[in-house]
Amino acid sequence: xxxxxxxxxxxxxxxxxxxxxxxxxxxxxxxxxxxxxxxxxxxxxxxxxxxxxxxxxxxxxxxxxxxxxxxxxxxxxxxxxxxxxxxxxxxxxxxxxxxxxxxxxxxxxxxxxxxxxxxxxxxxxxxxxxxxxxxxxxxxxxxxxxxxxxxxxxxxxxxxxxxxxxxxxxxxxxxxxxxxxxxxx
Amino acid sequence: xxxxxxxxxxxxxxxxxxxxxxxxxxxxxxxxxxxxxxxxxxxxxxxxxxxxxxxxxxxxxxxxxxxxxxxxxxxxxxxxxxxxxxxxxxxxxxxxxxxxxxxxxxxxxxxxxxxxxxxxxxxxxxxxxxxxxxxxxxxxxxxxxxxxxxxxxxxxxxxxxxxxxxxxxxxxxxxxxxxxxxxxxxxxxxxxxxxxxxxxxxxxxxxxxxxxxxxxxxxxxxxxxxxxxxxxxxxxxxxxxxxxxxxxx
Numbered sequence: 001x002x003x004x005x006x007x008x009x010x011x012x013x014x015x016x017x018x019x020x021x022x023x024x025x026x027x028x029x030x031x032x033x034x035x036x037x038x039x040x041x042x043x044x045x046x047x048x049x050x051x052x053x054x055x056x057x058x059x060x061x062x063x064x065x066x067x068x069x070x071x072x073x074x075x076x077x078x079x080x081x082x083x084x085x086x087x088x089x090x091x092x093x094x095x096x097x098x099x100x101x102x103x104x105x106x107x108x109x110x111x112x113x114x115x116x117x118x119x120x121x122x123x124x125x126x127x128x129x130x131x132x133x134x135x136x137x138x139x140x141x142x143x144x145x146x147x148x149x150x151x152x153x154x155x156x157x158x159x160x161x162x163x164x165x166x167x168x169x170x171x172x173x174x175x176x177x178x179x180x181x182x183x184x185x
Numbered sequence: 186x187x188x189x190x191x192x193x194x195x196x197x198x199x200x201x202x203x204x205x206x207x208x209x210x211x212x213x214x215x216x217x218x219x220x221x222x223x224x225x226x227x228x229x230x231x232x233x234x235x236x237x238x239x240x241x242x243x244x245x246x247x248x249x250x251x252x253x254x255x256x257x258x259x260x261x262x263x264x265x266x267x268x269x270x271x272x273x274x275x276x277x278x279x280x281x282x283x284x285x286x287x288x289x290x291x292x293x294x295x296x297x298x299x300x301x302x303x304x305x306x307x308x309x310x311x312x313x314x315x316x317x318x319x320x321x322x323x324x325x326x327x328x329x330x331x332x333x334x335x336x337x338x339x340x341x342x343x344x345x346x347x348x349x350x351x352x353x354x355x356x357x358x359x360x361x362x363x364x365x366x367x368x369x370x371x372x373x374x375x376x377x378x379x380x381x382x383x384x385x386x387x388x389x390x391x392x393x394x395x396x397x398x399x400x401x402x403x404x405x406x407x408x409x410x411x412x413x414x415x416x417x418x419x420x421x422x423x424x425x426x427x428x429x430x431x432x433x434x
Binding site: 026028029030031032033035036037039040043044046047050051054057058061065068069072074075076104105157158159160161162165167168170172173174175177 | 194195197198199201202205206208209212213215216219220223227230231234235237238239241242243245246247255256257258260262264289292293295296297
């Protein structure tokens with residue numbers, strides 16, 4: 001190699017100072033690129049997750065409104081047969097729901113150890129048409145364990161109603177409340 | 186030229202980042218807003234449904250005239266509304282059965298008591314002509330209110346010894362009978378608290394007269410709203426001229 005060739009190599013290297021090759025030269029641009037992609041997919045995942053969660057909430061809300069509107073009827077439940085007729089008209093498969101008529105002063109606490117909605121229903125035993133004012137689309141019982149599960153969704157609504165009760169042949173309009181609880185496991 | 190190749194790629198990536206930031210902003214906005222309207226509507230719808238059910242329940246309910254339990258065979262049972270009409274017919278006031286009616290309203294509203302404050306009123310139309318004419322100067326006096334019951338929660342902050350930090354918040358249930366005379370004062374109060382749901386039902390009060398059968402026409406109105414933290418000195422509340430009857434902490 002002559003002096004001229006050596007000079008040419010040195011000049012060429014000086015001109016390409018910092019040049020790492022066609023891929024290496026693009027490496028710095030990968031930092032904002034990756035940053036953008038990570039941010040985008042994170043927020044996209046978060047949006048989908050929020051959308052799904054709220055959609056489930058709405059489904060529960062709609063189911064509770066549908067069930068309660070049907071069971072309330074005109075606001076007057078004249079008999080157990082009347083209530084069961086409204087109950088049979090319901091066609092809700094999901095979410096699970098449990099509804100019943102309870103006396104107005106009967107309180108319940110979701111976080112009570114002994115919480116079990118099944119014990120709260122009124123019963124009609126005197127009319128010869130024995131049964132409970134209960135309507136549900138599942139045999140499952142809502143328990144404290146289900147309520148406390150991290151992914152469970154529970155919605156409840158309470159409405160006042162008038163229940164016609166017969167006492168020695170005379171009818172009495174007794175204020176009661178309709179409790180509707182819907183949940184997804 | 187080789188020296189500026191990398192800079193062009195970085196600029197492209199930064200432009201890409203700007204576009205992605207725009208998309209991410211849109212996604213965040215969508216996430217925060219999605220379902221908000223539906224959620225608000227669900228609360229409002231529940232309040233309206235509850236108000237309608239509660240009013241029906243109060244108006245359809247039986248009550249015992251001799252203080253027996255309703256389901257006792259010895260109980261002398263009548264409709265609560267019949268007792269109200271009887272009370273009104275005697276002196277155009279609702280005073281004799283006022284506590285029975287209030288107690289029925291309280292018990293029916295109890296399940297929603299933690300969510301809503303409410304008032305219930307009976308409005309009697311004294312002048313049909315005046316009430317229908319928006320330009321009539323006497324329009325606001327076209328009604329009387331023989332019954333006006335209001336129940337609300339008041340929140341009081343309890344500070345620690347330094348007087349700077351709030352240690353706890355005490356909630357007091359306060360019930361009032363009000364003697365409002367002006368419909369516009371009620372309207373202003375409804376706007377102030379932001380009614381979430383309300384129900385109105387017409388009602389007719391027969392009058393005792395020797396010559397002819399007559400009746401005062403009126404309505405029962407139940408209004409629910411989310412608890413508002415206002416004091417008893419609040420102007421729109423003062424206009425209702427309320428007297429505290431019961432208070433529970």
